[in-house]
Amino acid sequence: MKVLGVNIFSKKNVEIDPVCRMEVDPANPPGGKHDYNDKAYYFCSPGCRVSFSKDPEKFLKSATAHPM
Numbered sequence: 001m002k003v004l005g006v007n008i009f010s011k012k013n014v015e016i017d018p019v020c021r022m023e024v025d026p027a028n029p030p031g032g033k034h035d036y037n038d039k040a041y042y043f044c045s046p047g048c049r050v051s052f053s054k055d056p057e058k059f060l061k062s063a064t065a066h067p068m
């Protein structure tokens, strides 16, 4: 038995836009894709992609920061 409307993100393949943290469908990213350090990043909009391409380290640093 299936229940509709729950867990819509749990099985979906999504990537997180490193600039704004939005979920982006990597099969059809609205902002396109940018490769950096052998990893592909996907964006919700071209503006986020441009921001990332200008200074990727800035966004990756904040993305991996885990304040204890």
Ligand SMILES: [Zn+2]
Pocket (backbone or CB within 6 Å): 017, 019, 020, 021, 022, 043, 044, 045, 048
């Ligand atoms: Zn974005």
